[in-house]
Amino acid sequence: MPKLLSPIEVERFRSEGYLSPIRVMSEDEAAGTRARLEEFETRTGGPLRGDLRHKTHLLFPWLADLVRNAKILDAVEDLYGPELLCWTSNFFIKEARNPAFVSWHQDSTYWGLSEPDVVTAWIALTPSNEANGAMQVIPGTHQLDQIPHRDTFHQHNLLTRGQEIEVEVDPAQAVTLTLRPGEMSLHHVRLVHGSPANPSGDRRIGFAVRYMPTRVRQTAGEDSATLVRGEDRFHYFEPEPRPMQELAPEFLALHKKIAERNARILYRGTEVRSYNETAAIRG
Numbered sequence: 001m002p003k004l005l006s007p008i009e010v011e012r013f014r015s016e017g018y019l020s021p022i023r024v025m026s027e028d029e030a031a032g033t034r035a036r037l038e039e040f041e042t043r044t045g046g047p048l049r050g051d052l053r054h055k056t057h058l059l060f061p062w063l064a065d066l067v068r069n070a071k072i073l074d075a076v077e078d079l080y081g082p083e084l085l086c087w088t089s090n091f092f093i094k095e096a097r098n099p100a101f102v103s104w105h106q107d108s109t110y111w112g113l114s115e116p117d118v119v120t121a122w123i124a125l126t127p128s129n130e131a132n133g134a135m136q137v138i139p140g141t142h143q144l145d146q147i148p149h150r151d152t153f154h155q156h157n158l159l160t161r162g163q164e165i166e167v168e169v170d171p172a173q174a175v176t177l178t179l180r181p182g183e184m185s186l187h188h189v190r191l192v193h194g195s196p197a198n199p200s201g202d203r204r205i206g207f208a209v210r211y212m213p214t215r216v217r218q219t220a221g222e223d224s225a226t227l228v229r230g231e232d233r234f235h236y237f238e239p240e241p242r243p244m245q246e247l248a249p250e251f252l253a254l255h256k257k258i259a260e261r262n263a264r265i266l267y268r269g270t271e272v273r274s275y276n277e278t279a280a281i282r283g
């Protein structure tokens with residue numbers, strides 16, 4: 001018996017590779033989460049950058065709670081069972097009237113994970129729609145194998161390596177995932193997706209959380225993950241602790257170590273050594 005999704009939705013995810021929209025918190029709660037992020041940004045002098053956009057759930061208790069949100073986990077459990085890891089989380093922030101975009105890609109390309117049983121919960125902290133650069137997907141493409149990608153390191157591309165798939169995408173096939181604050185979409189790690197720039201007058205903020213069953217391994221180096229539901233009987237990933245206070249020194253040190261190690265996996269085969277280097281290129 002599924003916990004949150006209907007059997008038809010589970011079937012749709014299997015055939016189309018995504019589901020959207022799914023409400024996981026109220027609009028007020030989403031506004032509260034945005035306010036916490038922006039209070040931190042104001043305090044520290046500007047938009048969240050570099051390392052701080054990744055695995056931020058290891059630094060802020062309110063994001064540690066979000067990656068453990070019961071509705072999100074119920075939906076993910078319906079797809080991948082009751083023993084779940086959060087592999088990483090990433091803020092995708094597009095500033096108002098900004099050229100930042102995301103090229104067409106498959107998430108699986110550089111993640112080094114042993115199998116494509118990985119799903120992203122993309123949680124909207126602002127509206128996300130055609131007017132502000134919402135995510136677009138090409139339904140059914142998760143059933144393709146891994147497609148070759150080329151790295152562009154384009155200045156305005158929000159992806160680590162600016163990677164894009166090496167085959168033409170027919171924009172007529174694209175579906176825009178329109179979300180209200182507090183709703184999420186779910187997409188499969190092999191689904192082809194991307195998003196255009198945000199020409200609107202407000203920021204578009206998404207928090208993307210990557211979940212997988214505990215049986216998935218990292219094949220490209222040492223790695224860690226957060227157990228968010230059930231038991232980890234495989235121990236393929238170093239377990240990550242839960243932060244109880246904001247930016248505790250020991251968590252900042254751990255986060256730095258993990259970010260450097262993750263960067264070695266994600267940028268392998270290139271000269272880049274850290275997320276902060278590509279953040280610097282992007283200005």
Ligand SMILES: O=C(O)CCC(=O)C(=O)O
Nearest residue numbers: 092102120135195206208
């Ligand atoms: O936020 C976006 O527009 C793209 C997000 C994305 O590529 C992802 O979550 O995998």
